[in-house]
Amino acid sequence: MQTIGILGGGQLARMLVLAGAPLGFRFLVVDSAPDACAAQVAPLLRADWRDFDKLAEFARAIDVATFDFENVPAETAHWLTEHTRVFPNPRALAISQDRLAEKSLFREIGLDTPAFAAVDNRDDLARAVERIGTPAILKTRRLGYDGKGQFRLKSPADIDAAWSTLNGAPSILEAFVPFERELSVIAVRSREGEFRTYPLTQNWHADGILSVSLAPAPHSDVLAPIAIAHARRIAEEIDYVGTFALELFVRDGKLLGNEMAPRVHNSGHWTIEGAPASQFENHVRAVLGLPLGDTTALGVNVMLNWVGELPAATPILAEPRAHWHDYGKSPRAGRKVGHATICAANTAEMHERLARIGKALGREQQVEPVLAVLG
């Protein structure tokens, strides 16, 4: 029986374990937090990312290592490759840890992006603002997620505030794109090079954090094959193995690359119940070199994210084909603590179901953009 090691013990690791256990695999999770929520379903090795004695113990206990978290230090990822098999490979991880390398890769493989410029000091920033204009967003190149490490410049007058907020970290200035919608491709590539994608997902954010996903994304017949081709080129270019997400903006009907996440992704949580093989199961299959599972969507699926604290569970538990996910984490502002997935046979049924749930939860605002799209 093979054991999969996961660096990071959050909800993504937890859902990987829950998807991999039925296939007969064992897991070992490394995290420095004693209350890492994945430790409720798998053994936990408490260690810091740079505790190489503990990591050696980890490497001896497992057959393959993977991540629930892309911000593992490059040094740790490289060290691991010398002691065990690691998927995705450290180069793929490094590229997607760095917004500049990531956007450059997108351009290389032919995926357009919003205008951007590297910013290493205040003068770079001033030049970048001149070239790109405002509004624009200054983002740290590394360690940003869920809207953290970002500053939105409304005008050149914001340059000093932006630079001091990001504390002088190597950054990237991106043109602010008034996009029509946000899509993501959840894709998976196996050790054997097999590549599959789920139907496109449409996403809505609130305060920089994913709020709602709808899959399959409506009206995406034309965009889907293009988006999927981009995802495949990226994966092949960096020999990516595992599940990943490519986040895209749609502007004037065209795709722009926003970012990629080298891991299972929040916008793919709907696949647990909405597809025969989830993004989590397929990540496990991919890193072990097994055949990939079926990625078709079963009907229409909506994922509602619970951020900060869980709402009342009963309206979800009592609704047919609605699924409740509580990550076993303590509530905290801005923290992802759970989600729900609602499945339906068609858009009309989904509209009815989602409206009822939104009302029962007092979350009309959260479901409103999806109801509008479902028509």
Next chain:
Amino acid sequence: MQTIGILGGGQLARMLVLAGAPLGFRFLVVDSAPDACAAQVAPLLRADWRDFDKLAEFARAIDVATFDFENVPAETAHWLTEHTRVFPNPRALAISQDRLAEKSLFREIGLDTPAFAAVDNRDDLARAVERIGTPAILKTRRLGYDGKGQFRLKSPADIDAAWSTLNGAPSILEAFVPFERELSVIAVRSREGEFRTYPLTQNWHADGILSVSLAPAPHSDVLAPIAIAHARRIAEEIDYVGTFALELFVRDGKLLGNEMAPRVHNSGHWTIEGAPASQFENHVRAVLGLPLGDTTALGVNVMLNWVGELPAATPILAEPRAHWHDYGKSPRAGRKVGHATICAANTAEMHERLARIGKALGREQQVEPVLAVLG
């Protein structure tokens, strides 16, 4: 966050944990075996059923206790009710542990059964054979499962062999019924008295062990409401809380009660992927007093049991909408080590899929009876 204690750490406990964890519940498993397979996904408390010090520790750590195994001593179940909440209640457990009490209950609520007689000594057996005739099956009243503790009498000449094989245990002689088919009702009743059933399942056994299940059972429009009414009456009569299975024979188009299992059941494993809420999730909801989940069948589902050892996984992994379950147990003759569930939109698609899988696995014989029924 509530913790559910499970007595017994086999695959049923394992699947209960995997279904309950997404809902945010924690688990604690009690088993005397250090390699109990549920311990791969939940903490294990190693204890014997009569180690009341350890059981006191168990009771303090949990909010509610349940079973993956019906043969827990009645004394243990009763002791637990004085220290924590226990579902199903010990009386329900006691009745279904005893074939005589069980069959008497079936008759009481109006469910016919094969002819039977209590057998406590050799003379009882001789009288019972005279009354019931042969072929007949002598079964121990307690502790029988998967064909164990049984002897089939072909003629009165087998009386001595039967009696010595069962070693003088209190038994029951049952008429051998040449039934047309075997069905099961997977039902669930919550602490609040809410009652639901999945569509009827048709089952085929090999060597006394479940081999294949098909759900919904074809041609059961007439029988289903009758079977469900029986299951409801039984559950209400014994104030049953949780998931249970009622096994039935069909003879001359009529239902006969065979036995009930006071727990999640092998013939309900298809509900993991084949229904919005599985028998495992609904057992968890029931014992916690939550609303029950959706028990409709999504399309047509077949469960193939893996007994003794696992076949090659690839033909299942590579098949669309087929799901592999490896319980993480060592192979051993007669041991249930895993199963696969195949889902399809309709019977024609299932026929095609199942024939391909049977061939690829070299298991034509296992799938043949289902293919015959699918037509």
